[in-house]
Amino acid sequence: MTAPLPVLGRGAVSCFGVGVRALLEGVFGGECGVRPLRRFAGLDVLTAVAAELPADVVAAAERTGEPLAAAIATAAAREALAEAGLGAGEVALVLATTKGDLGGVVGPGDGLGSPGRLLQRLAAGLGTGGPSLAVSSACASGLSALAVARRWLGAGRARAVLVVGADVLSAFVLRGFSSLLALDPGPSRPFDVQRRGLSLGEGASAIVLGAPGRAPLGVALAGAGESNDAHGITAPSPDGEGLLRACRSALADAGIGPGECAAAHLHGTGTTHNDAMEAAAMATLFAPGPVPPLTACKAQLGHTLGAAGGLESLVAMEVLRSGVVPGNRGLAEPEAALPFVRGRAPAGPGRVVLKVAAGFGGIDAAVVFSR
């Protein structure tokens, strides 16, 4: 069991703009970044909305000459390093992405959708010199990357690790999810009885973790757990068995029980199967005790795929720092009888927040942040 790893720095680029502050003000302010399609207006897809990056952010990225995914990953990384007070040469690097830069697959470029190629660009642009790795575990990539960082720090392979997540929208991704009939025609409504699918988004996140010691931001990564439910290629096990194991593994890694969770930040895609699975897992995980406040933010940020774990972890950390749980936007009638927050609510008395994710291939992951 590794000791809690202090969070030293944070960075973000999201539909709310550049910076962690913009992300947190948007989410905690109850705003919705899922808006009518702009760059992809007129695309043949079964939705009219997505959480696109603001136009000025895209324009600024284009001026760098870098692919959009690389530009926003770099921006998030630099913000996190600045907050951490570290130079790029002082950190190891783990990147989470699902499709990276699709240049060469669709349109010009040489990204080829390869996480490794995006990692190379990012490392070169930042000037990192330590160990580096690109991981891809579908929509759980972000939490898997945090787990990798935790193992590296626990094994003494690095003294600080920069964990970056990034994914951008494209016709490839939008039409792909549309072909699976997985998109809500309007903004998604996770956990609602009337939910009709997910809303896609894009963004980048960055978290600098340090070796055990002082936590300047008052929050640390205390545990991580990963699993596979081996149930189906795309559909999760209905009883949430795999996610349950990941959560228990993360809590055990942190050396705490579920009763110490002040809140749980869920994956909450808005799809029929995922949300039902998560509700089942949470009901079982916290039984027989009370379920803490539950929240999710893909209705605000969109599903940012490889960036989701990191961006949403930043929100989970802020729940701990602020003691406030933002509400589940779009939730009018919960399908499951669980304490889903609507509006805002105080966090529970516990000292940790659980963050979970799931992805195609039966993949589940969970992390625990502590004060």
Add this chain to the structure above:
Amino acid sequence: MNGPWQITAAAGLDERGLVGARGVVAAYDPGHDPGERLRWQAVSQAPYPDFRRLDPLGKAMVMTAELLDADAFAPLQRRRTAVLFGTEYGCLCTDLRFAASLAGPAVAAGLFAFTLPSTALGAVALRHGLGGPTLALSLPAARQHEALGHARDLLSSGAAEACLCCLGDWLPAAEAARAGAPARTKIVALLLAPGDPPPEALVPDGLPQAADAVACILEHLRRERPPRG
């Protein structure tokens, strides 16, 4: 949690054929269409209806894993066995095929889920009931053996008790040409588990630090195992 962690089973698939626990299962002539090699019956007579729904990478990985010694899985806690994949091109073959469908009358919906390399890993996990951490690591050919180091990290941390570590790429010539990348259709599957060294060396002492460790492993397996029948 410390080792020793040993490679207790190994198998491989490439343009020359298939080699598994019981030796060389099939050998192909040069120039044989790689797509033609992805036939479930080449590795097993047991029915597996889901095979036809997999993409080429998924088929290659499931076939390779099937060639492992079934006895090697027996002592493992499958729910605590991880699945890792060290790959440079991942699902690029499927990405290109899906992208091509975007220009046609109908998007290839059946391919989209496989435009994530972890989906092929999920197929392997599903086939063998493996419930541990599952992730693809993007590594160039000359560094794919580093996935074993990450597997050992995972085991040492206690996150899993064994690990099925696949290495390689499935990028046939046609798709490789479109991507401007070298063609490469080689996959090996290595089972890393607690145990004493096996009586035969399944892989070369240490893993080669030079280009294409996967090719070296396959060469070693072919030398050590006779053709079947």
